[in-house]
Amino acid sequence: MKDKFEFAHGEASVIQLKDISASGRARLLDMAFARLRFSLFVMPVVSVVFVWYYGKINEDYRVLIWSALYCCAALVTFLILRLYREDQKKQSSEWLLITWLPRIQLVAAFHGLGLMVLLPMVSHTATIEFKYLFTLTLAAIVAGNATHQAPMLSVFNCFLIFSWHCTVLLMPWSFSSHWQFIMPLSVLYGIGMFKHALTSHRFFVRMIWLEEEGSRLAENFKLAKNAAETALSDKNQFLTTASHDLRQPMQAMGFLIESIIRRNIDAGLKRSLDDLKQSVRLATQMFNSLLDLSRIEAGAVDIKLRPVNLNSLIDDIALIFREEAVNRNLDLRTWNRKEKVFVIADETLLRQSITNLMHNALRYTKKGKILIATRVRGSCWEVGVWDTGMGVAIDDKEHIYSPFFRNEHAWRIDSAGHGLGLAVVARSAKFMNATYGFTSSEGRGSHFWLRLPAANSIDFSPQGLAVNNLFEEIKDFSRLTGSCLIIDDDPHVCVAWESLLWSWGVRTKCAPSGALALAVIQAGFQPQVIFCDQRLRSGESGFDVLRSLLHLYPEAHGAMISGEFNSRELEHAESEGYLVLHKPLEPDQLYAILSRWLQLKQN
Structure with a gap:
């Protein structure tokens, strides 16, 4: 039957x-x-x-x-x-x-x-x-x-x-x-x-x-988990492999804009060019965050706790969110100390954490104000975000930092979130040895904060120079004097290098390989600074090229430039005391380095 x-x-x-x-x-x-x-x-x-x-x-x-x-x-x-x-x-x-x-x-x-x-x-x-x-x-x-x-x-x-x-x-x-x-x-x-x-x-x-x-x-x-892990691995592998090529045009664009600003004589264009420069800088920072966070997802990130300029970081983040606050009829304010505030943190994780706190404040504040500010708490600096939003219910306070948690009021206000922002803040804080927390009154607003150890002194070692956030924005670029040799196989990037360094008064020669760089030197060019790209199409090791050239000119300064992070060659270079700079390199950072290695031109 x-x-x-x-x-x-x-x-x-x-x-x-x-x-x-x-x-x-x-x-x-x-x-x-x-x-x-x-x-x-x-x-x-x-x-x-x-x-x-x-x-x-x-x-x-x-x-x-x-x-x-x-x-x-x-x-x-x-x-x-x-x-x-x-x-x-x-x-x-x-x-x-x-x-x-x-x-x-x-x-x-x-x-x-x-x-x-x-x-x-x-x-x-x-x-x-x-x-x-x-x-x-x-x-x-x-x-x-x-x-x-x-x-x-x-x-x-x-x-x-x-x-x-x-x-x-x-x-x-x-x-x-x-x-x-x-x-x-x-x-x-x-x-x-x-x-x-x-x-x-x-x-x-x-x-x-x-x-x-x-x-x-x-x-x-x-099978789905394996497929997802494979896709994530492939994505991260792609971003890691393509990182160098993706960062190249970003760096060239930043260098060319800075060169145009230096050459501009039309006062009417100054404001527009400054806005363009700031927009490119913010795009570069977000681009870097995308690539860096992909490495964090893959578990391949190396947490580097270094001095980070908290004032500059807060100003950048406030600038990003100011337009959104205006569109929401919210008053976004910042309050920074007059003196420069440096904390020990990982710049990428700290930027992402504060960004998530701002997203959270904007999403759940329908009217009123948002304030982002710093204040001293013992031997630490606290960066906090205050809002006049809906606040956190008493029953939800124990779960607010849990992944995928959103209370019922949050779903009614905004369905775009996934309850991961604060969980990322908590995870990042643990990576940076920071503390985090919040105070809230339901219906009146919230205060979310991060407390990070204060940096007693600013690290200007070669490793410290590799951190973008250590350099203040330079308003007045004084003319430099000296010579610089660039080893890079991308002609567009070479044009950007030459244009920017020429605007600063630095004589520049570019070569796509170690052999051609040596030919430039043998022709009579004597570099005081040598920048060498890590990945060259000739198949040469950029680090080997840099070491060979510095061996010929031991009085010259040199640095490796790369769009990659997880590279044994770069780790080897840093372990031997060589400066490693990561693309896209901001003009402010490059000028700060050159101003230490070259002489300022006397007017």
């Missing part, structure tokens, strides 16, 4: 036995056979009771023969079990179902027939009490098998038909004087046992289906 039932999982759906895999159906068959053989193995012991009871009444050997036959049946079942186990190890699930399901059904039918046959054998010699006792025993055996043979319903049906149904049909002969009362009750009992077996069957099929569905979901999750 076909085993069908409805299984509610989201919506009603019909699941058949064939919807389960062959291995699942083989498991159900094994469960049913386990109960069947248990019943057969127990029957010799049960039959001894009936032999003893019947022997007290009659002296014939009918029940004894019946008991002996069951002993033989138990032995045969044991031999069948051995064959079944051998096939289980060797054959597939499909083969087991095709071959062994009919065999097990036949065993169930013979077992039912063996139980039923006793009553006709003793119908004229046994007492009514003996017949009732056996019928009750048979009913108990049927009830037990209705549960445990039900995994494969067809096996139980074979047993039920030949044991109980045949017994019911023979009741007028076995219970000649009482069958009118016993038979209807027995019919109802048989129907009840079938329905009970059907319910049990549904349970077992559901269990196997859920296990297989769980395995499929787990496998799909594993």
Whole structure:
């Protein structure tokens, strides 16, 4: 018969036995056979009771023969079990179902027939009490098998038909004087046992289906997880590999804009050029953050705690969000100390953390003000963001820094967020050995803050110079004097280098390879500063080229320039004391370095 039932999982759906895999159906068959053989193995012991009871009444050997036959049946079942186990190890699930399901059904039918046959054998010699006792025993055996043979319903049906149904049909002969009362009750009992077996069957099929569905979901999750990890790895690998080429045009654009500003004589263009310069600077910073955060996602970031100019960082972030605040009719203000404030932090993580706090304040403040400010807290500097927004409910305060947490009021105000901003702040703070927290009054506003160790002195070592945020914006570029050799294979970048350094008064030569750089020197150019790109199309090592040239001119200053971060060559260069600068290099930073290495031109 076909085993069908409805299984509610989201919506009603019909699941058949064939919807389960062959291995699942083989498991159900094994469960049913386990109960069947248990019943057969127990029957010799049960039959001894009936032999003893019947022997007290009659002296014939009918029940004894019946008991002996069951002993033989138990032995045969044991031999069948051995064959079944051998096939289980060797054959597939499909083969087991095709071959062994009919065999097990036949065993169930013979077992039912063996139980039923006793009553006709003793119908004229046994007492009514003996017949009732056996019928009750048979009913108990049927009830037990209705549960445990039900995994494969067809096996139980074979047993039920030949044991109980045949017994019911023979009741007028076995219970000649009482069958009118016993038979209807027995019919109802048989129907009840079938329905009970059907319910049990549904349970077992559901269990196997859920296990297989769980395995499929787990496998799909594993595949999706592997695919996501592969995609993330590919993305991060692409950004790492393409970082050099992506940063090249950003650096060239910054250098060219600074060169144009230096050459501009039209006062009307000064404001526009300054705005363009600031826009490019902000775009460069966001571009750097994108590439740096991709490395953080990949777990490949090297947290570098160095002095960071907090004043400059806050001004930059406020400038980014000022237009959005105006559009939201919010008053965005900053309050900085007059003296320069430096904290020990990772510049990328600190910038991202403050940016997230600003996003949070703007998103949940419908009217009023937002203030970003610094203040002293013991040996630390605190940067805080105050707002007059909705605040944080008391019940939500313990979860506010948890990933993906957003309270119900937040969803009504703005559905764009995902509840990750503050979680990133908390994670970044731990990386920087900083503390974080907030105070809030529901309906009146919040104050979120980060506390970072104060930098007692500014680090101007070569490693410190590599941090963009250490240099103040230079308003007046005094003319320099000296010579600079650039080794870079990108002609557009070389043009930008020459244009910018010429505007500062620095004589500049560019070469695309180490061999051509050496030819420039042999032609009579004597560089005081040498900047060498790490990745050259000639296949040369930029670090090897720089070391060779500095060996020829030991009095010259030199630095590596790269768009990559996770490079053993760069780590080797830094470990040997060489300055490593990362693209895109801001003109302010470049000028600060050159002003230390070259002489200012006397007017």
